[in-house]
Amino acid sequence: MEKTIQVEGMTCEHCKSAVEGALNKLNGVNQATVDLEQGNVTVTFDENNIEIEQMNEAIEDQGYDVINK
Amino acid sequence: MEKTIQVEGMTCEHCKSAVEGALNKLNGVNQATVDLEQGNVTVTFDENNIEIEQMNEAIEDQGYDVINK
Numbered sequence: 001m002e003k004t005i006q007v008e009g010m011t012c013e014h015c016k017s018a019v020e021g022a023l024n025k026l027n028g029v030n031q032a033t034v035d036l037e038q039g040n041v042t043v044t045f046d047e048n049n050i051e052i053e054q055m056n057e058a059i060e061d062q063g064y065d066v067i068n069k
Numbered sequence: 070m071e072k073t074i075q076v077e078g079m080t081c082e083h084c085k086s087a088v089e090g091a092l093n094k095l096n097g098v099n100q101a102t103v104d105l106e107q108g109n110v111t112v113t114f115d116e117n118n119i120e121i122e123q124m125n126e127a128i129e130d131q132g133y134d135v136i137n138k
Contacts, residue, residue: 009081011080011081012078012080012081012083012084013132014081014083014084014087015081015083018083063082
């Protein structure tokens with residue numbers, strides 16, 4: 001399954017790495033890719049192994065706000 | 070001695086940490102403190118042990134531009 005999550009506050013390559021890293025290490029996430037210009041992260045994941053809420057939390061733990069919860 | 074270096078491209082706390090960390094590990098630097106709003110880093114250093122040029126290089130190695138060289 002794929003979902004694009006709108007994230008506020010990602011400004012630079014460090015932010016991109018922080019968000020992608022936090023998501024990619026979650027069980028059930030196959031691939032997370034941040035688009036800094038669009039301010040979002042597109043995640044492909046196995047919906048049997050992870051819920052959107054867990055991904056939102058991982059992003060917010062890095063200090064960013066999820067807009068389209 | 071103290072110098073405030075104008076730096077372009079520091080946008081977030083990760084950037085602040087990257088620049089401060091790169092400077093603080095240089096021999097001769099006592100303290101480096103980034104002000105994100107002002108876009109600068111204030112460095113106290115021992116001018117007998119380090120030259121400004123080395124500090125500028127450390128900043129640029131992190132991917133930022135020094136404006137007031």
